[in-house]
Amino acid sequence: xxxxxxxPAEKVEIPFNxxxxxxxxAGIIVAFCAVPVALLVIFTYWPFGSMxxxxxxxxxxxxxxxxxxLKNYIDVFTRPDxxxxxxxxxxxxxxxxxxxGLALYLSSMLAFKVRGGSAFKAIYFFPYLIxxxxxxxxxxxxxxRGYVFDTVLQWCGFQLDxxxxxxxxxxxxxxSLVGASIWRxxxxxxxxxxxxxxxxxxxxxxxxxxxxxNKFQQFRHIILPGIKTILVLNVILSITGxxxxxxxxxxxxxxxxxxxxxxxxDRIAHTSQKVGLASAMAIVLLIIIxxxxxxxxxxxxxxxxxxxxxxxxxxxxxxxxxxQRARMAKKxxxxxxxxxxxxxxxxxxxxxxxxxxxxxxxxxxxxxxYKFKIGFFVFVKYLSLVFVAFMMLLPLVSCFVTxxxxxxxxxxxxxxxxxxxxxxxxxxxxxxxxxxxxxAFRNSIIVVVVVLIVTTIIGTMLAYALSRFRFPGxxxxxxxxxxxxxxxxxxxxxxxxxxMVNFHAVNTMWGYILMQCGTDVISIxxxxxxxxxxxxxxxxxxxxxxxxxxxxYYKILLPLLKPAIVTCAILKGVGVYxxxxxxxxxxxxxxxxxxxxxxxxxxxxxGSKYNLICAGVIITLLPMLILFLIFQxxxxxxIAAGAVKE
Numbered sequence: 001x002x003x004x005x006x007x008p009a010e011k012v013e014i015p016f017n018x019x020x021x022x023x024x025x026a027g028i029i030v031a032f033c034a035v036p037v038a039l040l041v042i043f044t045y046w047p048f049g050s051m052x053x054x055x056x057x058x059x060x061x062x063x064x065x066x067x068x069x070l071k072n073y074i075d076v077f078t079r080p081d082x083x084x085x086x087x088x089x090x091x092x093x094x095x096x097x098x099x100x101g102l103a104l105y106l107s108s109m110l111a112f113k114v115r116g117g118s119a120f121k122a123i124y125f126f127p128y129l130i131x132x133x134x135x136x137x138x139x140x141x142x143x144x145r146g147y148v149f150d151t152v153l154q155w156c157g158f159q160l161d162x163x164x165x166x167x168x169x170x171x172x173x174x175x176s177l178v179g180a181s182i183w184r185x186x187x188x189x190x191x192x193x194x195x196x197x198x199x200x201x202x203x204x205x206x207x208x209x210x211x212x213x214n215k216f217q218q219f220r221h222i223i224l225p226g227i228k229t230i231l232v233l234n235v236i237l238s239i240t241g242x243x244x245x246x247x248x249x250x251x252x253x254x255x256x257x258x259x260x261x262x263x264x265x266d267r268i269a270h271t272s273q274k275v276g277l278a279s280a281m282a283i284v285l286l287i288i289i290x291x292x293x294x295x296x297x298x299x300x301x302x303x304x305x306x307x308x309x310x311x312x313x314x315x316x317x318x319x320x321x322x323x324q325r326a327r328m329a330k331k332x333x334x335x336x337x338x339x340x341x342x343x344x345x346x347x348x349x350x351x352x353x354x355x356x357x358x359x360x361x362x363x364x365x366x367x368x369x370y371k372f373k374i375g376f377f378v379f380v381k382y383l384s385l386v387f388v389a390f391m392m393l394l395p396l397v398s399c400f401v402t403x404x405x406x407x408x409x410x411x412x413x414x415x416x417x418x419x420x421x422x423x424x425x426x427x428x429x430x431x432x433x434x435x436x437x438x439x440a441f442r443n444s445i446i447v448v449v450v451v452l453i454v455t456t457i458i459g460t461m462l463a464y465a466l467s468r469f470r471f472p473g474x475x476x477x478x479x480x481x482x483x484x485x486x487x488x489x490x491x492x493x494x495x496x497x498x499x500m501v502n503f504h505a506v507n508t509m510w511g512y513i514l515m516q517c518g519t520d521v522i523s524i525x526x527x528x529x530x531x532x533x534x535x536x537x538x539x540x541x542x543x544x545x546x547x548x549x550x551x552x553y554y555k556i557l558l559p560l561l562k563p564a565i566v567t568c569a570i571l572k573g574v575g576v577y578x579x580x581x582x583x584x585x586x587x588x589x590x591x592x593x594x595x596x597x598x599x600x601x602x603x604x605x606x607g608s609k610y611n612l613i614c615a616g617v618i619i620t621l622l623p624m625l626i627l628f629l630i631f632q633x634x635x636x637x638x639i640a641a642g643a644v645k646e
Contacts, residue, residue: 024549028469028550028553029469032462033465033466033477035458036461036524037462037477039517040480040481040518043496044492045480048492050498051492054279054495055073055276055282056069058071058072060273060275061497061501072276072277072279072280073283076281076284081259082261082264085260088174088258088259088260088261089260089261091174091177091178095178095181096238097238098182099181100189100231100235102182102388103193104189104231105384106190106384106388107189107190107194107197108193108219109381109384110194111197111198115382119389121194121636122632123389123392124191124389125187125190125191125628126392127183127187127392128188129621129627129628130184130578130621131620133250133596134621135180135183136251137602137614137616137617138399138617139395140167140252141395141614142180142394142395143167146160146415147398147415147610148394148395148398149166150163151414151416152394167256167258170257173258174258180251183391189234192230193230196226196230200222200227204222204226232297235296248263249262249266249581254267261281265278265281268281270585275494278494279494279495282492282494286487399617400614401415401416401417401419402610402614403615404419404421404422404423405424405427406419409611410610427611427612427614428615428618428619430612430615431602431613434601435601435602436593437595437619440597441595443592443593447509447513447516447576447594451516451573451576452572454513455517456523456569459527459568460553460558460561460565463527463531464531466528468539481524482521484521485522493581493585497585497586500586505586506585506586507588507592508586515582523568523571523572526567527561529564530561530564538556538557563634570627570631570634571635573627577594577595578624579594579596580594580596595620599616599620602616
C-alpha cells in the first residue's frame with residue numbers, strides 16, 4: 001500500500017469555546033482576567049484577610065498593636081453598646097421580610113396586564129436611585145413632630161397629642177427607621193420579581209387552568225417555584241442590608257436607642273479608633289450574614305421540595321396541549337387556505353381539553369357571586385397599588401412643596417399647604433451656593449465618568465473571557481465574584497481604610513476612584529449573560545477569516561453589548577454618584593467633596609431650615625430623575641436580566 005493510497009482522516013470541527021488551549025488563547029485569558037481579579041483581591045479579599053488578623057489585636061490605624069486573642073470577640077457580645085446595637089438588627093430583619101413580602105404581592109399584580117402598570121413601576125422604583133443622605137433628610141423632615149406624617153394622620157382623624165414622637169419615642173422610632181428603609185429598597189425588589197415572573201413560560205398557566213387551578217394555586221405552584229432563584233437572592237440581599245443598616249446615620253445620628261450595628265461599628269472604628277474591636281464586629285456581622293443565608297437556603301429547599309414536580313407536571317401538560325394543537329392544525333390545514341380563523345389566531349386550534357376548560361370557565365363566570373368576588377379582588381388590587389404609590393410619592397411631594405416656600409411661608413403655614421409661588425428658586429440658589437455644589441458636581445462627574453469607563457472595559461473583558469473560554473480557573477473566578485457579593489462593603493471598610501492609609505491614598509481623588517473600580521458583581525454577571533446569548537458561531541466565523549481574539553471582542557461582540565453597557569453604566573453610575581460613606585472617609589478635603597458630601601453639610605447650623613434642605617435634596621436627585629425618565633426601560637431590563645438567569 002502506497003502513501004498516496006492512504007485516505008486522509010476527515011477533519012472534525014471543534015467548537016470555538018472547546019478548542020485546545022494555545023498561547024493566543026492563554027494570553028487573552030490572562031490579559032482580560034488579570035486586572036478585574038487583581039482589583040477584587042486588593043479591595044475585597046485582602047481587606048477581608050487583614051480584618052481577620054486585626055480582630056485579634058488591640059490597635060489603632062497608626063501605631064503599635066497588642067495581641068489580645070479573643071478579647072475583642074468577647075467584647076462584641078458583652079459590651080452593652082455593641083450588644084444592644086446587634087439586637088436592633090432584628091427590627092431591620094423583620095422589616096426586610098415585610099419588604100420582600102410586600103414586593104412579592106405588588107409584583108404578582110404588575111407582572112401581568114394592569115392599567116397604569118408602567119407608572120406604578122416608575123413610582124415604586126425611583127426612590128432606589130436616591131442617595132442615602134437625601135433619603136435621610138427626606139425622612140427626618142417626614143417624621144418631625146407636626147410635619148408631613150403627623151399632618152396626614154390628622155387628616156385621617158387622629159389628634160396630634162395622641163401621636164408619638166416618631167424619632168424620639170423608643171417604642172416606635174426604630175420601626176419608623178425601618179419604614180424609611182422599606183421605602184427606599186421596595187422598588188428594587190419589585191423590579192427583580194417582575195423580571196423573574198415574566199420569564200416564566202405562559203403555557204404553564206394555561207395547563208394549570210385546564211386542571212382547574214385558581215390564581216392562588218397558580219401562584220403557589222407555578223410562580224413561586226419559577227422565581228425561586230431570585231426570591232432567594234432578594235432575601236439574602238435584604239438580610240445583608242438589614243444587618244448593615246445605615247439609615248439612622250443621618251436621620252437620628254444613632255440617638256434615642258437607634259444606633260444600629262453599623263453606626264456603632266463606624267464610631268468605634270473611626271471616632272474611638274479601636275480598629276481591633278471594629279474588625280471583630282465586622283467579622284461577627286459577616287458570620288451572621290452567612291448563617292442567615294444558609295438558614296434561608298435550607299428553608300427554601302424545604303418549602304420548594306415538591307415544587308419541581310409540580311412545575312414539571314405543568315410543563316408536560318403544556319407540551320401535550322401544544323402537540324394536540326399541532327395535530328389538529330395539520331389535520332385541518334386545507335380548510336384554512338385563506339389564513340387562520342379567529343379561533344386559530346393567538347394560540348392555534350382549540351383542543352377538546354382547551355374547549356372544555358373554556359366551557360367550564362364560562363359557566364363559572366356567569367354567576368353573580370363570582371362576578372362580585374372578581375370585582376372585589378380588582379378593587380383591592382388597585383386600592384393596594386394606589387395606596388403604596390401614594391406612600392412612595394408623599395415624602396417626595398412634600399419636599400417639592402417645602403422647597404418652594406419662603407422663610408416666612410415655611411414658619412407660618414402648615415407643612416402641606418401649597419406655596420404662593422411655585423417658581424420661587426431662592427432656596428435652590430442659596431442651597432447650591434452655600435454647600436458649594438458646583439465643586440461637588442464637578443468632582444462627582446469626574447469620579448463617575450472615570451469609574452464607568454474603567455469598570456465597563458474591565459467588566460466586559462472579564463465577561464468575555466469567562467463566557468467564551470473554558471479553562472481550569474473559570475469556575476474558581478466566578479465563585480470568587482459570587483462570594484464577594486455576600487460580603488457587605490460597609491463591613492469591609494474598617495480594614496480597607498487601614499490599607500488606604502498605608503498606601504497614602506486617603507484624601508486623594510485617584511485612591512477613591514481606584515477603590516470604586518473594585519468589585520462590581522452585578523455588572524459582570526449581566527455582561528456574561530449577554531455574551532452567552534450571542535451565538536458562538538459569530539466568533540468562529542471571524543476566527544476562520546483571520547481575526548484575533550481581541551478583534552472578535554472589540555469589533556464584533558462589544559458593539560452588540562450596547563444595551564447591557566448602557567444598563568450597567570446607569571446602575572453603576574447611580575451607585576457611584578450616590579455614594580456617601582466611603583466618599584466621606586476618603587475625600588475629607590473640601591476641594592474633593594462629592595455631591596453627597598455637599599448635601600450632608602446641611603446637618604450643621606442649617607439642620608432646621610427644611611425649606612433650604614429640601615431644595616438641596618431636590619438639586620441632588622434631579623440628575624437621577626432625568627436619567628431615570630430617559631433610561632427607565634434599560635434599567636428595568638438590566639436588573640431583570642442580571643437576576644433571572646440561573
